[in-house]
Amino acid sequence: MTGTVRRYSRRTRWFHAGTYVTVLVLLGTGWWLVAGREGEPSPLARATGVADTTIHTYAGWALAALSALAVTVGARAARTFLAESVRVDRGDARWFVRWPAAAFTGRFPYHAGHFDPGQRAANLLLVALLATLVGTGVALTLVTGGPGFVWLARLHRWSTYLVTPLIAGHVLIASGVLPGYRGVGRAMHLGGRLRRDVARRVWPGWLARHDAADADRRERVG
Amino acid sequence: MIATLRRSAAALVLLAALAACGGTDADAAGGMSVEVTAPAADATVEVPFDVELTASVPLGTTGSGRHHVHVWFDDNAGDYQVVEAPTVRVDELPAGPHVLHASLRNANHSPAGAETQVRIMVGGTDGKAPTPADEPDPYGY
Numbered sequence: 001m002t003g004t005v006r007r008y009s010r011r012t013r014w015f016h017a018g019t020y021v022t023v024l025v026l027l028g029t030g031w032w033l034v035a036g037r038e039g040e041p042s043p044l045a046r047a048t049g050v051a052d053t054t055i056h057t058y059a060g061w062a063l064a065a066l067s068a069l070a071v072t073v074g075a076r077a078a079r080t081f082l083a084e085s086v087r088v089d090r091g092d093a094r095w096f097v098r099w100p101a102a103a104f105t106g107r108f109p110y111h112a113g114h115f116d117p118g119q120r121a122a123n124l125l126l127v128a129l130l131a132t133l134v135g136t137g138v139a140l141t142l143v144t145g146g147p148g149f150v151w152l153a154r155l156h157r158w159s160t161y162l163v164t165p166l167i168a169g170h171v172l173i174a175s176g177v178l179p180g181y182r183g184v185g186r187a188m189h190l191g192g193r194l195r196r197d198v199a200r201r202v203w204p205g206w207l208a209r210h211d212a213a214d215a216d217r218r219e220r221v222g
Numbered sequence: 223m224i225a226t227l228r229r230s231a232a233a234l235v236l237l238a239a240l241a242a243c244g245g246t247d248a249d250a251a252g253g254m255s256v257e258v259t260a261p262a263a264d265a266t267v268e269v270p271f272d273v274e275l276t277a278s279v280p281l282g283t284t285g286s287g288r289h290h291v292h293v294w295f296d297d298n299a300g301d302y303q304v305v306e307a308p309t310v311r312v313d314e315l316p317a318g319p320h321v322l323h324a325s326l327r328n329a330n331h332s333p334a335g336a337e338t339q340v341r342i343m344v345g346g347t348d349g350k351a352p353t354p355a356d357e358p359d360p361y362g363y
Contacts, residue, residue: 038331039292039302051300053331144328150287153329 004193005210007203012077013192015070022063023130023167029056030160060137067134084114085123092117103173106180112205122166129163132156254278254336256291256326266343270313273305277326278336281306284329292325299323317344 008016025044029052032042038053045052070078095109095117102108111117136156143149176182183198199207260274261267275281275291282288283306293310294302303310305324319341326336 039294039304041300045300049300140330141332144330144332144334145287145289146329147287149329150285153285153287 003196005196005199005207006192007187007194007199007206007210008192010192011074013188015066015074016188019063019066022059022066025059026056026063026133027160027164027167029053029059031164034157034160057141060134060141063130064134064138067131080114081123082127085120085127087113087120089113089117103178103180106182106201108180108202108204110204114203114206116202122170125166126163126170129159129166132159133163254289254326254334256324256336256338258322258324258338258340261322261340261342263340264343266345268345269315270311273310273312273322273324275305275308275310275324277308279326279334281308284331287329289329289334290327292323292327294323295320315344317346319343 028044029042032038032052033056042052044055048055050058089112091109091111095111098107098109099118108116113120115123133156136152136159139152140149140156143152172178173181174185174188176185181202183195184202186192186198187194196207199210255278257276258273259276261271273293275293277289277291279289281290284290288306291305292302293305293312295315303312320343321339321341323339324337326334328334
């Protein structure tokens with residue numbers, strides 16, 4: 001048995017990369033505009049020669065297209081993602097209680113999910129907020145002004161306020177800066193080969209199922 | 223679950239469709255206009271100077287849902303001032319001839335269909351507003 005394990009398919013990893021590049025562009029240009037710097041080209045606007053408002057709009061359409069792809073071409077994966085994100089198991093509360101310390105020690109309580117309980121909550125919040133941002137963003141390109149615009153802009157802005165710390169937390173965890181999460185970023189990057197000890201530490205139930213399915217497949221082939 | 227996803231996609235499409243029907247009264251009325259009332263065409267000004275605008279619709283912040291104006295000079299359309307009131311001060315502009323552009327924008331930054339431009343001449347040498355250090359000392363120290 002090798003020392004690494006693949007957690008996500010190449011297609012999923014590319015989808016994830018496309019999504020976060022788009023979202024980072026949206027957050028960068030969005031916060032630039034929120035900061036009242038519209039008309040003053042950001043470094044990205046200077047590099048591309050395109051106004052920040054236009055970059056934001058184009059990136060928003062790209063995210064809308066990725067969302068449409070996810071629920072059509074990737075419907076099966078999206079269904080699995082949602083099913084694994086809404087699951088609730090006995091012991092989830094205990095996992096949350098021990099999570100802050102485990103983020104530093106790496107001694108996470110056992111959980112059986114594909115995602116840990118914290119990831120599940122984050123997934124649902126992220127999807128809800130990104131869907132709101134895409135929906136209101138599309139609407140804001142079409143409603144040019146007036147009271148409808150004011151409400152859509154308000155919803156868009158508050159969703160941004162909420163999604164920003166969530167994404168920052170996701171990036172912090174994925175970066176492996178916290179000792180308990182060291183190495184998890186490889187699940188989505190650089191070939192997607194995750195060290196087995198990392199998988200056992202963070203997603204023990206998933207690794208056990210993965211190994212069992214792998215052994216079963218080998219048995220049938222052999 | 224698939225049904226939920228389909229419903230979400232349908233909701234998104236419905237939202238976009240509803241939004242498409244949601245323009246402002248001003249848009250429906252059409253005939254928008256924006257004019258630069260000061261400085262006058264071919265006027266010579268010294269930095270800093272005020273640009274006065276007259277628009278056919280009330281101006282305001284993006285958050286208010288009102289229109290605003292983008293003001294820029296020459297070919298620098300990407301480097302503009304957002305004007306949410308009838309007057310804006312220009313603090314920095316090199317000396318020499320310039321074309322002042324004003325474009326009326328919807329709250330969502332899309333063009334409202336009204337633009338104007340005037341030629342002006344900036345006098346002086348450095349084209350920057352005087353700083354307190356540059357100004358003559360009123361006490362003669």
